[in-house]
Amino acid sequence: MNPYSKLPAQAYWRTGVARHAGSGKLLPKLWSPKIALSREDSFLTVGSCFAQHIGKALHRAGLNRMLVEKAPAVLPEKMREQFGYGLFSFRTGNVYTASMLLQWLRWMADPSRMDREIWGEGDEFHDPVRPSIEPGGFESVDDLFAARDATLTALRRGIEQADVFIFTLGLTETWSNRETGLVYASCPGTQAGDFDSDRHQFTNARFATVLDQLQQIRDLLHGVNPRMRMILTVSPVPLTATAVPGAHVLVSTVKSKSILRAVAGEMADLHDDVDYFPSYELVSHPALSLPMFEADRREVTPEGVAFVMRHFLAGLGVDEMDAGPPRPDEDAQARARADIALAEGDAICDEVELDKYNEN
Amino acid sequence: MKTRIERAYLEASVIGDSHAMSVWKHLAPAIVFRHSMTAPAKHFDGQFYTAEKGGLHITSAMIREAFPRADADVIQVMVKARERLDAQLQTILAAGLPVVSSLGAASYRFARRVQSADPDNGALFSRKILRAAAGDYVETFVGFHEELLRHVPAVSFLLGACRYPDNQKDAWLAYDQVMIDRLSAIGVRIIDVRAQTGDDQLRLLPEYQAQDVLHGNDQWCQIVAERIIDQVGPPTGQPQKAAQLQSK
Numbered sequence: 001m002n003p004y005s006k007l008p009a010q011a012y013w014r015t016g017v018a019r020h021a022g023s024g025k026l027l028p029k030l031w032s033p034k035i036a037l038s039r040e041d042s043f044l045t046v047g048s049c050f051a052q053h054i055g056k057a058l059h060r061a062g063l064n065r066m067l068v069e070k071a072p073a074v075l076p077e078k079m080r081e082q083f084g085y086g087l088f089s090f091r092t093g094n095v096y097t098a099s100m101l102l103q104w105l106r107w108m109a110d111p112s113r114m115d116r117e118i119w120g121e122g123d124e125f126h127d128p129v130r131p132s133i134e135p136g137g138f139e140s141v142d143d144l145f146a147a148r149d150a151t152l153t154a155l156r157r158g159i160e161q162a163d164v165f166i167f168t169l170g171l172t173e174t175w176s177n178r179e180t181g182l183v184y185a186s187c188p189g190t191q192a193g194d195f196d197s198d199r200h201q202f203t204n205a206r207f208a209t210v211l212d213q214l215q216q217i218r219d220l221l222h223g224v225n226p227r228m229r230m231i232l233t234v235s236p237v238p239l240t241a242t243a244v245p246g247a248h249v250l251v252s253t254v255k256s257k258s259i260l261r262a263v264a265g266e267m268a269d270l271h272d273d274v275d276y277f278p279s280y281e282l283v284s285h286p287a288l289s290l291p292m293f294e295a296d297r298r299e300v301t302p303e304g305v306a307f308v309m310r311h312f313l314a315g316l317g318v319d320e321m322d323a324g325p326p327r328p329d330e331d332a333q334a335r336a337r338a339d340i341a342l343a344e345g346d347a348i349c350d351e352v353e354l355d356k357y358n359e360n
Numbered sequence: 361m362k363t364r365i366e367r368a369y370l371e372a373s374v375i376g377d378s379h380a381m382s383v384w385k386h387l388a389p390a391i392v393f394r395h396s397m398t399a400p401a402k403h404f405d406g407q408f409y410t411a412e413k414g415g416l417h418i419t420s421a422m423i424r425e426a427f428p429r430a431d432a433d434v435i436q437v438m439v440k441a442r443e444r445l446d447a448q449l450q451t452i453l454a455a456g457l458p459v460v461s462s463l464g465a466a467s468y469r470f471a472r473r474v475q476s477a478d479p480d481n482g483a484l485f486s487r488k489i490l491r492a493a494a495g496d497y498v499e500t501f502v503g504f505h506e507e508l509l510r511h512v513p514a515v516s517f518l519l520g521a522c523r524y525p526d527n528q529k530d531a532w533l534a535y536d537q538v539m540i541d542r543l544s545a546i547g548v549r550i551i552d553v554r555a556q557t558g559d560d561q562l563r564l565l566p567e568y569q570a571q572d573v574l575h576g577n578d579q580w581c582q583i584v585a586e587r588i589i590d591q592v593g594p595p596t597g598q599p600q601k602a603a604q605l606q607s608k
Contacts, residue, residue, distance in 0.1 A: 072473065072485055072490075073473050073474075074493040074494075074497050075496070076493070076496040079493075079496070083492070134486060134489075135488075136488070138488065139486065139487055139488055140487075143488070144486075146484070146486070147484075147485075150484045
């Protein structure tokens with residue numbers, strides 16, 4: 001006998017991965033959440049564009065994905081996502097980095113610390129922390145900050161009420177204001193605003209920085225709701241472009257995702273109330289031999305998204321965690337609903353805007 | 361015993377909800393519109409009209425979608441009401457007179473629905489969002505007026521009394537402006553007395569408020585009536601044969 005004797009099937013590559021490669025079927029026991037989860041839990045979802053899929057999958061599966069910041073009922077369905085409603089639990093827009101989420105939570109904890117920088121263009125005003133949230137920009141500075149106040153209020157209310165906070169990490173590359181420290185959602189001058197090399201600085205966050213930010217995020221969440229549990233995921237969507245001087249985008253992507261993956265794992269190792277869900281691995285690993293990327297080799301295919309989400313829902317108990325009698329039909333329906341939902345439309349990604357600056 | 365009332369006739373028809381009804385009530389019995397089609401706003405929820413083969417009709421075909429929670433008895437009442445409204449509309453179209461309409465003067469209903477997203481805070485939404493929402497909300501009303509203009513020489517739209525609560529101001533004013541813009545663009549004349557009867561935020565001054573929470577009082581109706589007369593011409597004393605006399 002040795003430690004590798006009689007391990008379960010998922011512990012061996014041949015039976016855990018190779019046996020299932022190319023089948024598109026669930027990898028059994030891929031994710032068994034270490035944090036207690038039930039169908040009664042309420043979930044908040046925030047993060048990069050891939051996080052939108054998680055939120056929709058939870059909702060379609062009949063789980064309680066909280067939409068805390070709601071559009072007015074009279075706003076047509078087709079316009080809600082254009083205005084940033086329904087993508088995440090809050091109208092934050094894409095939150096690609098831990099530094100962005102930390103900034104939101106700090107403002108929630110103490111609104112007096114909120115930065116007042118705006119990006120004004122004529123009579124259009126863009127919020128530097130979510131420049132695409134209002135198509136064409138806000139019409140006044142008052143509207144912009146009223147909307148931000150509404151989001152901060154929603155953040156607090158959601159965190160007070162929810163059981164689980166799901167954060168999908170997307171990037172390490174960040175742009176910020178050198179003087180004020182304001183972290184931007186995107187590089188000034190790309191979606192809105194004007195780039196100023198004296199004022200705007202680029203940072204590629206390292207392991208220790210991201211870990212520290214996630215620790216602070218957890219502390220802030222617990223400051224409002226000590227019972228809050230976290231699930232961290234890493235978006236498998238590659239970078240559209242890298243700002244690291246001289247770097248190849250493939251190398252920057254792998255470096256960025258590797259750091260995020262490692263930090264997420266570290267957080268899960270450090271804290272009993274933090275878990276990691278391997279969406280990144282499911283999409284990115286070539287051994288699974290599944291067509292995961294669209295022709296642009298960046299967007300994840302609907303089938304790929306559905307594949308990830310089936311594992312996520314299985315881990316949440318749609319298949320196995322029921323305390324009551326098995327409900328195969330309902331589970332199948334839930335998975336089907338998730339598949340359909342995920343096949344509907346693409347996620348809204350601000351970062352993809354960067355490719356319009358590609359003149360090659 | 362039937363008594364003939366001496367009354368003057370506005371050479372126009374009136375179409376609309378409770379705002380039009382209150383103006384009508386204020387004018388009558390001395391002055392009346394030639395024809396009318398009025399009912400509370402709820403009767404015009406959802407897709408309430410059809411325009412096919414050159415005609416324009418009030419329809420109840422989509423009434424279940426408009427009132428999904430109503431029971432069968434309520435639906436039956438609503439269907440009957442729409443049948444009556446359609447008969448009135450056909451008379452109005454046949455008469456071919458200018459029309460004064462308040463159909464879609466629904467700022468109150470719109471603003472309340474906006475606030476329902478967060479009852480504690482009615483100021484959540486930017487003006488751009490409110491306009492986008494209002495633009496969708498008014499679509500059916502604008503479409504009806506556009507069709508109506510194919511049948512009658514002119515249409516005037518009467519904005520309702522502007523009585524918003526503080527936390528519904530932006531939604532209310534956004535809705536009004538969208539109605540004004542959209543209807544003006546298709547050639548509908550606007551009867552807007554907000555500047556005359558409201559404060560600097562266009563909110564109706566107390567001296568023009570009816571005792572309910574929504575409508576203008578007799579003074580407000582009088583001002584509106586004067587504007588209507590400006591647009592459709594002074595009343596005449598010549599009853600049409602078809603004009604039905606009231607019994608007193």
